[in-house]
Amino acid sequence: MAGAWYLGIMFFELGFFSPGNSILRYVGIWYKFDSEAVVWVANRNKPISGRNGVLRIEADGKLVVRDGNNSLVWSSNVSGSSNDTAAKLLDNGNFALSRDDSIGDTSRDLWQSFDEPTDTFLPGMRVPVSTKIGEYQPYRSWKSPDDPSPGNYSLGVDPNGGQQIVMWDLNKRRRRWRSGQWNRQFFTASPL
Structure with missing residues (x-):
């Protein structure tokens, strides 16, 4: 399935997943109506081996993935301040870390998944x-x-x-x- 379209907007989901027959866990983005069609993976080089993991904004404003032992498995490597930083999955499949006052304005993002593609080109990417x-x-x-x-x-x-x-x-x-x-x-x- 190529994805679901509704009024010209593609819907995506973000979360933890285990591909195919793997028991390892990754943070990714996939088409909402086709969870097999993963379009971006954060920790593709460092999977989580247990069922516990967290995606969060840390005190320094970095977006991170940590495993059940609180070990760092992925980071956006962009600092800001957690007091005024927000992350949002946009309608086009781009996951963006921004200041609260600029969320949705990709020209002002601190970090975005479209700048770190994995294996899939989506409309709007360069x-x-x-x-x-x-x-x-x-x-x-x-x-x-x-x-x-x-x-x-x-x-x-x-x-x-x-x-x-x-x-x-x-x-x-x-x-x-x-x-x-x-x-x-x-x-x-x-x-x-």
Whole structure:
């Protein structure tokens, strides 16, 4: 199922989940009417092994995930003040940490999940380009349906070869697919 649409707004949920047959727990965002379609994972490299965990804003304003032993498993790495900081899952699937007076204004967010994508591109996201390192690879596949840790495939923009999207096979260290050049309307190698 591709997701649920209602009056042009896509609905998402945020919470703890265990993918596939895994007993490990992660914090993620998924389509409200298709919990199997996870679009973002916070602690994809450090799962929680027990049933206890918490997602919260700490005293220093950081958004964190802690396990049942109160050990840090993920952090937004952005400081603020917990007195005036709020987190909100927006209608477009973006999870944002903001000051109370600017919640919903993504230009003023302290942190947002759209700036740290995992494996899914959602409408409203930007594909970052870094000319310093050449090919930028922000989207990484899951290792398996039971394990959202970074897998063997990556997707990003290739600024050195023109504006095109490229998929890499990281095991073989080669390009697996490319979209063709962007001509300001569509990618030239992609079917319409």
